[in-house]
Amino acid sequence: MANSKYEYVKDFEQPDPLLPNTWIVVRIDGRGFHKLSDFYKFEKPNDRRALDLMNAAAAEVMKDLPDLCIAYGVSDEFSFVFHPSSQLFERRSAKLVTTIVSTFTAHYIYLWATFFPSNPLKPPFLPSFDGRAVLYPSTRILRDYMSWRQVDCHINNLYNTTFWTMVLQGKMSNTEAEQELKGTVSSDKNEILFKRFGINYNNEEEIYKKGSVLYRQYALQEPKTIQTSTEDEAVVPEAQQSKTQQEKFKKLRRKAQVVIDHVDIIKDEFWERRPWIIS
Ligand code: ATP
Ligand code: ATP
Ligand code: MG
Ligand code: MG
Ligand code: MG
Ligand code: MG
Numbered sequence: 001m002a003n004s005k006y007e008y009v010k011d012f013e014q015p016d017p018l019l020p021n022t023w024i025v026v027r028i029d030g031r032g033f034h035k036l037s038d039f040y041k042f043e044k045p046n047d048r049r050a051l052d053l054m055n056a057a058a059a060e061v062m063k064d065l066p067d068l069c070i071a072y073g074v075s076d077e078f079s080f081v082f083h084p085s086s087q088l089f090e091r092r093s094a095k096l097v098t099t100i101v102s103t104f105t106a107h108y109i110y111l112w113a114t115f116f117p118s119n120p121l122k123p124p125f126l127p128s129f130d131g132r133a134v135l136y137p138s139t140r141i142l143r144d145y146m147s148w149r150q151v152d153c154h155i156n157n158l159y160n161t162t163f164w165t166m167v168l169q170g171k172m173s174n175t176e177a178e179q180e181l182k183g184t185v186s187s188d189k190n191e192i193l194f195k196r197f198g199i200n201y202n203n204e205e206e207i208y209k210k211g212s213v214l215y216r217q218y219a220l221q222e223p224k225t226i227q228t229s230t231e232d233e234a235v236v237p238e239a240q241q242s243k244t245q246q247e248k249f250k251k252l253r254r255k256a257q258v259v260i261d262h263v264d265i266i267k268d269e270f271w272e273r274r275p276w277i278i279s
């Protein structure tokens with residue numbers, strides 16, 4: 001029964017469901033953060049406060065959306081991963097992306113003053129983020145996606161660390177440093193840092209070298225109980241789980257603690273030690 005003669009305009013809306021049983025990655029990225037980081041005087045190459053703020057906002061998103069299994073962040077970007085069984089918003093792409101982006105942005109702005117107490121936000125330099133959803137059809141490819149982001153983090157951080165050391169400690173101009181770094185490989189940059197500035201890149205902070213990975217940690221004292229109960233039943237696609245089962249898992253995930261780690265996620269070890277993350 002139509003409510004009004006205008007009701008037909010609803011038919012112009014295009015459905016945008018994402019394929020079932022595939023990993024959904026929503027990657028968000030800060031808009032114009034190069035300028036924004038200049039305006040608020042982020043420390044170069046890595047402002048720890050800015051990274052902690054990104055992580056704090058991402059942790060709130062994880063707490064808000066129990067369907068997320070893991071998130072990975074570096075610089076002004078974050079990737080949020082939904083389990084293939086997730087039925088959130090009937091897997092509608094725009095709903096998922098806009099909810100992640102706006103929830104993240106809301107927390108980022110809410111928490112800003114905690115991390116930058118003496119640099120209040122000021123229009124027009126207000127933080128905003130774009131986002132997209134990408135589907136990955138197998139766990140192998142999802143892991144390759146995560147590896148891709150972490151390799152990117154490493155490459156950029158080695159470059160930025162060398163560049164800013166040459167500029168800030170070596171008193172070179174931006175152009176001079178850029179020219180000298182053109183065409184160099186990792187070992188060249190490591191050597192510049194070590195020979196000229198006595199910096200061993202390996203000793204740089206893990207958060208800068210590895211980025212940040214967020215996941216749920218279940219009560220440490222009884223990992224077995226939780227693992228077996230989730231493992232046995234979580235293999236059943238969520239659509240086929242009973243409402244009570246679904247509620248039970250949601251509650252477990254909600255209660256779990258979200259931890260922030262700066263570790264290698266390329267090697268198998270991280271995933272083998274925490275099988276619940278992507279099982
Ligand atoms: P776009 O809108 O296309 O994403 P952008 O200016 O945000 O443009 P990015 O490629 O996303 O460009 O790069 C983000 C930039 O933000 C970095 O190059 C760096 O200058 C700055 N930035 C982000 N996080 C930090 C941080 N923690 N410390 C210092 N600078 C940062
Ligand atoms: P969903 O997440 O599915 O959108 P919702 O609770 O936001 O759920 P909507 O259909 O979007 O549901 O309706 C928004 C509701 O918010 C309204 O029904 C009303 O209860 C409340 N609301 C929004 N704006 C106002 C307002 N200005 N004054 C009073 N109530 C408001
Ligand atoms: Mg961008
Ligand atoms: Mg950006
Ligand atoms: Mg970026
Ligand atoms: Mg609403």
